Amino acid sequence: MARSILFVHAHPDDESIGTGATMAHYAAQGAHVTLVTCTLGEEGEIHVPELAQLEAAQGDQLGGYRLSELKTALGALGEIDHRMLGGAGRYRDSGMMGTPANEHPRSFWGADLEEASAHLVEIMDEVRPQVVVTYDANGFYGHPDHIQAHRVAMRASEIAAERGFGPSKIYWTAMPLSVLKAGVEALADSTDNPFAGITDVADFPFGTPDEEVAACIDGSDHHDAKVAALKAHATQIPETSWLYSIAGNFGQEFMGVEHYTLAHGVRGRGDGPYGWETDLFSGLPDGSPLAR
Ligand SMILES: CC(=O)N[C@H]1[C@@H](O[C@@H]2[C@H](O)[C@H](O)[C@@H](O)[C@H](O)[C@H]2O)O[C@H](CO)[C@@H](O)[C@@H]1O
Numbered sequence: 001m002a003r004s005i006l007f008v009h010a011h012p013d014d015e016s017i018g019t020g021a022t023m024a025h026y027a028a029q030g031a032h033v034t035l036v037t038c039t040l041g042e043e044g045e046i047h048v049p050e051l052a053q054l055e056a057a058q059g060d061q062l063g064g065y066r067l068s069e070l071k072t073a074l075g076a077l078g079e080i081d082h083r084m085l086g087g088a089g090r091y092r093d094s095g096m097m098g099t100p101a102n103e104h105p106r107s108f109w110g111a112d113l114e115e116a117s118a119h120l121v122e123i124m125d126e127v128r129p130q131v132v133v134t135y136d137a138n139g140f141y142g143h144p145d146h147i148q149a150h151r152v153a154m155r156a157s158e159i160a161a162e163r164g165f166g167p168s169k170i171y172w173t174a175m176p177l178s179v180l181k182a183g184v185e186a187l188a189d190s191t192d193n194p195f196a197g198i199t200d201v202a203d204f205p206f207g208t209p210d211e212e213v214a215a216c217i218d219g220s221d222h223h224d225a226k227v228a229a230l231k232a233h234a235t236q237i238p239e240t241s242w243l244y245s246i247a248g249n250f251g252q253e254f255m256g257v258e259h260y261t262l263a264h265g266v267r268g269r270g271d272g273p274y275g276w277e278t279d280l281f282s283g284l285p286d287g288s289p290l291a292r
């Protein structure tokens with residue numbers, strides 16, 4: 001049975017920023033890699049001056065443009081089965097927490113959980129993922145669309161399990177505190193310090209104690225693919241982005257290695273002081289009994 005893994009992300013660019021190396025890693029291994037993107041990112045900033053008038057308050061065309069950026073990014077990551085939750089345009093980027101866009105009639109933050117989850121269950125029934133990857137209950141950093149993506153992924157997985165095709169393992173993206181600390185220290189004297197003013201990692205809206213991390217996927221062979229995918233999202237990730245500053249300092253060690261907590265399922269064999277799994281499918285029988 002071919003391995004099938006499903007990633008649920010809120011906006012175009014999250015897939016590359018948070019799980020790009022992992023997606024490329026499994027696509028290169030021949031796994032069926034499905035990405036579900038929940039919104040088109042209509043409320044995003046625009047870091048490409050000549051596209052400034054696409055913004056929501058003017059031409060309101062950023063969503064369509066970001067879909068094209070996403071397709072380019074996925075081309076860099078390998079063979080990815082991409083779906084928009086409910087079809088392109090069904091759910092709109094809700095903006096940052098507390099902004100007027102939260103109240104838009106199609107905002108993802110205001111979506112009916114059962115209806116949105118039903119769209120995801122349909123995809124899960126088709127691709128039968130043994131592994132699902134999404135965010136923790138805080139959406140990794142508190143964005144309403146990320147929180148909603150978590151809720152929809154978890155509810156859909158629950159419904160799928162009731163129907164006999166639930167995932168064997170569910171992971172949430174995570175940033176180990178040791179990695180955050182290393183980043184803050186490495187850039188402390190940098191003139192281009194993205195963490196300027198932050199001295200304590202507790203100041204970040206994200207970060208997981210190393211002992212609570214379950215998996216570390218080394219996709220450093222796909223470092224270049226991840227950087228190419230990030231560059232495809234040029235409206236969101238400018239050349240001056242802190243992502244590139246850190247990559248420049250840490251290189252493959254940062255860009256190509258991605259970490260996860262295990263929210264559901266049995267942890268497989270692991271390495272290192274905390275027994276981090278090195279494969280998200282570890283511990284699973286060859287082929288899920290739930291697969292078609
Ligand atoms: C990575 C991510 O989830 N980006 C979201 C986020 O973008 C932030 C937003 O534009 C904010 O105004 C900026 O200050 C911040 O730097 C951005 O990361 O929220 C956007 C609006 O919902 C969303 O389109 C974007 O994908």
Ligand SMILES: [Zn+2]
Pocket residue numbers: 010011014143146
């Ligand atoms: Zn996002």
